[in-house]
Amino acid sequence: MSILMASVGFGLITSAVLTIAAVGFTLQFAVTDVLNLAFAAVMTAGAFVAYWVNQLGASIWLGLVVAMIACSVLSVALNLGVYAPFQRRGSSPITIVIVSLGMALIIEFGIEAIVGGINVSYKMSQGGTLRSGGLILTTVQLTIIAISLVVMAGAHSLLRYTKLGKAMRATAANRSLARNCGIRTGRVITFTWALTGALCGLAGTVFAIDVGSFGPTSTDLFVVLILAAVFLGGPGHAYGAMLGAVLIGLATEVSAAYIAPDYKYVIAFVALLATLAVRPSGLLGART
């Protein structure tokens, strides 16, 4: 029983990190029409930006803010310099996916060329450990869960109650119609890249805080988890991404407790395939 509760607790932490990334990824996909496989590579870039700030003697929480800004700028630049020109030329979605895969490799190997094939850690304390009912969590892990909750609440408020959020939803639903209705879709898209880039930097840094030791290739598998969470919840649905992230996070850790741990991702993906077999558009996607 205690290993079950412990694994549930660990699953919540994994879910928290995954949620931040999945919300950013799915918003980006929904509004910009780019399935950006370079998302995790930008996360890694953010993690290293925070690391460099941390190495200068600053708190990792300051590093986190700098990483958010850096990734926001990088994402906007990525769109303006790479994806937008391809979209303007009418490239097919699969072409854009391949381009994003190429960008992922360029960014990842670029980081590796700068830092080498080494793993690094932040200078920070994990804080005290709290144990309750089999759950074992550190103060920092609880902080990550709190950040994730804030991101979820923020995404909900943005999409539901702000004019910008409504413009984003309209652009995601039908870009031409939104433009005809007077929405400046170009600006909305640029804002979306900036916002999701910031979420990407946030996700990268909390990911690195969570794993303790990270390197240029550490997010290679994480991008698959992000995709799994997004498609499990329903691509383009922020709430679906949150739900998908929680389910994938819990499935991986709980299955590690009872099945061979190196199969934990396999179990998660079997669950994903089974769900998609029943609901091809994801848990919160429109019924087809």
Add this chain to the structure above:
Amino acid sequence: MSRATEPVAGAAGHTQSAGNHKTTYRRKRRMLAAIAAVALAGGLAACGSSTASGSSGPLVFADVAPFSGPDAALGPTYLVSCEGAANAINKAGGVLGHTISCTSADTRGDPADAVPAVGSLYSRTKNLVLVIGCTSDEAAAVVPVINSHKTVMFCMTGQSEFDHVHFGYFYRLVPPDLAESYAMTVIAKNLGYKRIALAFGNDIGSQTFVQPAQAAIAKAGMTVVANETLDLNSTTFRTEAEKIVQAHPDAIMTEALGSADPTLFAEIKQLNGGKMIPIIGTSAAISPSFFQASARAVGGADFASNFHADNLVTATSGPAYQAFTKALLAVKGKVNGAQTGDFSTYFTAPGAVHLYDGMNLAALAMIAAKSTQTAKWQPYLQTIGDGVPGAVAVNSFAQGVSELKAGKKIRYIGPGGPTSFDSFHDSPGIFQIDTYNATGTVQVSGSITAAQLRSVS
């Protein structure tokens, strides 16, 4: 000028011109065919003998190993050794008029990436005379390929299949992995541990330790209380760490390179109330990057006081060690990917030591054979390594060249100690126990005898 005549004239002119072009084209085509035939013949000859004889330019030693992925620390370690050995050889006059240079092929620690990387290496490298590296991650895939190119290789794989499968150009100065499993078990036994947890990565190189370790632990009268396989692509191992903590082991035997082990150590420490569980690692854990990552994860002092690893016995003093450390220090700060941590850790890193010996052996063999043709110098590897009656012991390339020039037979004994090749070109060494101090300097804390290894095998 009528419109009717113009095209006709034009057509006639064109026909004549086309005829000339055809003649020129045919001539060019014949010339190209001749060049292609010569090139093909040359290429086939090169493929057939894997030689650098007659070609100008440097002879190339290639480091075929992971430079990225979880085992990314291995490639740079070997490259430090290669650049150091090459620099020392070149300073001593090179090999038969050639200098030595180093190149690398990144296998990413994955057989699927390794084979094309080796293919690319052969297509872009002239005068490739020696391959080093080939770790357990990729050896099974690349050794047959390198062997088919008739290139001598000194490999760092511990896979036991190379104990009984013959590859004519394969050489190994390290023991099979099962011997390392026995060595780790002896360390655990010597330290009085009874309950052992196993935590090995899911890569080929690490999984090969598990079964022999389980058998050896049982034979030594100890118990395996947990056996966790770590997915090296995973980013956390909290559940695995909690299972290990709940099993209350006295020690953990592990090899999970990259960020896996440091992450596991940090999570175990956190879940164990801030207290580390003693770790017994393999010789692969003796590297600056491994220490640095682990020390950052759990604290240098804490890691150092809870860590032991088996390692092959290597010299820590004497002329061979002096020459080796001087060679490596000459390239300090000049090798990509090797700028981290305490550089002196390379002096005891098995890959750095034994591959340095392999490269010196190869260079001396070429000089002894007076040829860079593999078929001619390869037999000298064994005679110079194992020695022949009346051979003079030499501890460096420069010393070996000097004795050879004086007309003497030599036996090369480098920092990795004397070799003793069997029919499969294996020369397994003997083990010692290594620890780190809090700043990452490697210390030898004991030795493991052959009798101790036999007692658990």
